[in-house]
Amino acid sequence: MPPRLLLLWDVDHTLIETAGIGTTVFAEAFERATGCPMSAGMATAHGHTEPILLAETLALHGLPQEEGLFARFAEAQADGYARRAQELRAQGRILPGVAQVLRDLAADHRVMQTVLTGNTRAAAAIKLSAFGLDAYLDLGIGAYGDDDAHRPALVDIARRRAQQHHQTPYRPDDTVVIGDTPRDVQAAHAAGVRAVAVASGISSADDLAKAGASLVLETLEEVGGARLVDLLFAPRH
Incomplete structure (x- = not known):
């Protein structure tokens, strides 16, 4: 029987923190791609996809x-x-x-979990593998900023990717976005699916509510994985 519940995890500030390494890597990549140093700073990242973040940072620098x-x-x-994978492991962290x-959920046959992230596929895979979290997530059916x-x-x-992989439809009530910003919640609502929020980033629990x-x-x-699944499978009124 295919999994009944599809969980879509945000990455940064929901699963991991990069302790500033993400900003350093972005600045280095910005300069390599444009030929210009990121002297005017970086646009606010929280909840943005990578293409939008790059576009806004280009605008800050007056670049086309x-x-x-x-x-x-x-x-x-x-x-x-x-x-910087070794540096990321040493200075970054898996969030509490x-x-x-993720281990609990990976062992639950009712659940399929992957990521929904503004990161590119390659960046997300490297960051998650640096902390060993890729073992619990099916990254092949995730969705990324370069999608x-x-x-x-x-x-x-x-x-769609999950449905093709498991040859079964995932209804809106079967699909849950889990993130740390109002943008994650808004994305879930815009797509007609459910949203769980964790106040592990800069947004407060009140903001997320x-x-x-x-x-x-x-x-x-x-909340352990089993308790989280119980809450998600509980009847909704």
Whole structure:
């Protein structure tokens, strides 16, 4: 029997933190792709997909979006993360409760879990593998910033991939986006699926509740994987 529940995890500030290494890698990739240093700073990253983040950072520097620029940036960024993987492990961290929840869920035959992230596919895979979290996630059916710059569109991309892989449909009520920003919640709502929010980033639990998350957690430590599945399978009124 195929899994009944499809969980789509955000990556940064939901599963892991890069301790500033992500900003360093972005700046290096920006300079390699454009030939200009990132002297005017970086656009606010929280909840943005990588193409939008790059576009806004280009605008800060008065630079045009040239054909092929994002591809050059993405390749340089992935190379930067690969070179800094050991540094990422040493300075970054898995957020509290994440490893146990992902392990619990990976052992539950009712659940399929992957990622829905603004990261490119390559960057997400490198970052997650640096912490060993890729063992619990089917990254092949995930949706990434290089699939579409519009975060809500990523939900249907992931659902289609999961449906093709398991040869079974995933209804909106069977699909849950889990993230740390109001943009994650808004993306879920725009796609007509459910949203769980974790106040592990800069957004407060109150902010996430106001955005309309059906379940808000302070951290994943407060709920194990089995308890989370029970909450998600509970009848909704």
